[in-house]
Amino acid sequence: ETGVTQTPRHLVMGMTNKKSLKCEQHLGHNAMYWYKQSAKKPLELMFVYSLEERVENNSVPSRFSPECPNSSHLFLHLHTLQPEDSALYLCASSYGRRGNTEAFFGQGTRLTVV
Amino acid sequence: GDSVTQMEGPVTLSEEAFLTINCTYTATGYPSLFWYVQYPGEGLQLLLKATKADDKGSNKGFEATYRKETTSFHLEKGSVQVSDSAVYFCALSGSSGGSYIPTFGRGTSLIVHP
Numbered sequence: 182e183t184g185v186t187q188t189p190r191h192l193v194m195g196m197t198n199k200k201s202l203k204c205e206q207h208l209g210h211n212a213m214y215w216y217k218q219s220a221k222k223p224l225e226l227m228f229v230y231s232l233e234e235r236v237e238n239n240s241v242p243s244r245f246s247p248e249c250p251n252s253s254h255l256f257l258h259l260h261t262l263q264p265e266d267s268a269l270y271l272c273a274s275s276y277g278r279r280g281n282t283e284a285f286f287g288q289g290t291r292l293t294v295v
Numbered sequence: 296g297d298s299v300t301q302m303e304g305p306v307t308l309s310e311e312a313f314l315t316i317n318c319t320y321t322a323t324g325y326p327s328l329f330w331y332v333q334y335p336g337e338g339l340q341l342l343l344k345a346t347k348a349d350d351k352g353s354n355k356g357f358e359a360t361y362r363k364e365t366t367s368f369h370l371e372k373g374s375v376q377v378s379d380s381a382v383y384f385c386a387l388s389g390s391s392g393g394s395y396i397p398t399f400g401r402g403t404s405l406i407v408h409p
Contacts, residue, residue, distance in 0.1 A: 212396075223402070229396055231395070271339070275388075275395065275397070278395050283344055288338045
C-alpha cells in the first residue's frame with residue numbers, strides 16, 4: 182500500500198464508450214501525474230497537475246481528458262478510445278516543487294479497448 | 296533536457312548470482328536519483344534513493360551510489376533471489392533545470408531462475 186489508490190483496477194471498454202479513471206492520495210502531496218505504460222515502450226508522462234501549473238504532453242490525443250478538482254483527487258476521462266490505447270495507466274503523486282522527493286505510484290488501471 | 300539511460304534487458308541470472316544494472320543520467324546541477332521496482336501487475340514502488348553526490352542508497356540488499364563524476368547510479372545486489380524478478384527503473388528529479396517532474400529510464404527486466 183503506497184497511499185495512492187486507483188480505481189478501477191481493470192477496465193474493458195468499447196471504442197464508443199465513455200469512462201473515467203480515478204486516483205486518490207492522502208499523503209499531503211501537491212503534484213499528481215498520469216502515466217501510460219505500454220508493453221515494450223518507455224513510461225509515457227501524459228499529464229501533471231501541481232499547485233503552480235498543469236503540464237500536458239502534446240502527443241497525448243484529445244480523447245484523453247484530465248481533471249484535478251483538488252490536490253487529493255485526479256481523474257482521467259476517456260472517450261472514443263482506440264485499441265492502441267490499451268495499456269496500464271498509472272497515477273502518481275509527489276511533493277511537487279520539493280524536487281528531491283520520490284513519487285508514489287498507485288497500482289494502476291489495466292485498460293483494454295475492444 | 297534531463298535524460299536517464301539504462302542497460303537493455305532482460306537480464307537473466309541464476310539464484311544467488313551478483314546483479315548489476317547500469318544507469319547513467321544527463322541533468323544540470325544536482326538532481327536526486329532513484330531506483331524504482333515494478334512487480335508483475337503492480338505499479339512502481341521506490342526501492343532506494345540518493346540525494347547528493349557520493350551518497351549510497353540501500354534497501355533489501357540492493358545498493359546504488361550517486362557518482363557525480365561519472366553521472367552514474369548503478370544498481371547492485373550481491374545475491375539475487377527468485378523473488379527479485381521484476382522490472383527496475385532508474386529515475387531522477389530536481390535538477391537545476393528546475394523540474395520536479397521525474398524523468399525515468401526505459402526500465403530493465405530482471406529474471407532470476409532457481
